[in-house]
Amino acid sequence: MDLELRHLRAFTALADHGSYTRAAAASHLTQPALSRTIQQLEAALDVRLVDRSSRHTTLTPAGRDFLGHARRVLGDLDRAVREMRAHRTLRLGFSWLLPDPWAQHALARFERATDAEVTLVRVDDPAAALASATVDIAVFRGHTAPAGAIVHPLFDEERIAAVAASSFLADRESIDWSEFHRWPLVVNTVTGTTTPDSWPPGAAPHTVIPCANYDEWLETVAADRGVGVVPAPAARRVGHSGVRFIPLTGAPAVPVRLAHLTAGGDRRLLREFLHAATAAGSEDGVR
Structure with a gap:
């Protein structure tokens, strides 16, 4: 049987919590499911990792050695994921001053939630920038919006x-x-x-x-x-x-809206940004 990340995560959770009950709850598993996962890991390694002869959950010497390896693998993977996510960028177009403090709050929310980055792109014509794929999403003020775009109202400005x-x-x-x-x-x-x-x-x-x-x-x-x-x-x-x-x-008042095209761009990033933008708009109110 090939080792899977779920085996390593279950094992480190058991080591961290020292209890099948607490480790199962932290891992969002049932206790029997966690126990089976640990047994599968031991079978794959052909070594006993957990000492079951004691009333308390303790690791065997082999288990303690393997724990260090498991933590390094998971740590390296988490770092790699964060670095790759940091390369993901959403390009936000705007023609002049972004609404404040909405923009600062929306960007911070989005980047915390995704580990991605927002690149701010100042353009004279946001509609043309969307059409040419220069930006992924753009801020529009007033009642105009590009044909065929999906428009998301935010708030009004005086x-x-x-x-x-x-x-x-x-x-x-x-x-x-x-x-x-x-x-x-x-x-x-x-x-x-x-x-x-x-x-x-x-x-x-x-x-x-x-x-x-x-x-x-x-x-x-x-x-x-x-x-x-x-x-x-x-x-x-x-x-x-x-x-x-x-x-x-x-x-x-002046309506402030976000617009993006129906095709193109990273759809998950767009959804995350719209969620962050809407939440920030609700907090900040009319500007």
């Missing part, structure tokens, strides 16, 4: 206004959502979360200043070409001397 430090609006304590039709609106047309369609018909800004990414959006606002609207994390994490962030009243 919106906040951005104006130039030199703007006449810079000293305002707040701005109402209904006021924006008065001023040109700077819009990131690729991954922006606020467009004229975000307002009811007739209430949207009349003038749009388009740009293609977040950096262009930020510099255009700083140059006082128009006002902007972004999710609230920008106010906590973007430092630009030329931009002031001002609270908004009456603004709709």
Whole structure:
């Protein structure tokens, strides 16, 4: 009979607990099943490992010698498994600032549960990155999502206004959502979360200043070409001397979602990440 890992694990459990009853419980086996496994191991080795003449469970000299070998084999195997798992990577795409503290909590949960690693990939167009398999899963803000993708809602983020430090609006304590039709609106047309369609018909800004990414959006606002609207994390994490962030009243929230394609990638890692992401979102609430 070939030795199996279950034989070594059962034997080390018996040595650790010194009792068939306790070792069986720790191994999630019945006591008879554990006893049979130990007997199979002794038969395979053709040597007595456990002294059954005593009222207590003790190892024979051969058993004590074999215990050291068994521990080394299991330890080497566990280390090899951890090292191989560490090579597994899930690529998370995002177009700009990740929601906080959700991202930090989700990544930590996932990496503890899997021993895998999350690689953060900043992309201008998360939908294109998914389609080209540049990323395995991506964060999307707003109501758009790539065609054919599986979408998982997480939570909502508040919106906040951005104006130039030199703007006449810079000293305002707040701005109402209904006021924006008065001023040109700077819009990131690729991954922006606020467009004229975000307002009811007739209430949207009349003038749009388009740009293609977040950096262009930020510099255009700083140059006082128009006002902007972004999710609230920008106010906590973007430092630009030329931009002031001002609270908004009456603004709709921004949905935050994860999306991945139906094919490709490590499906088990995707499931584990979605579980960690959902749990972190429930803890952190609306951001």
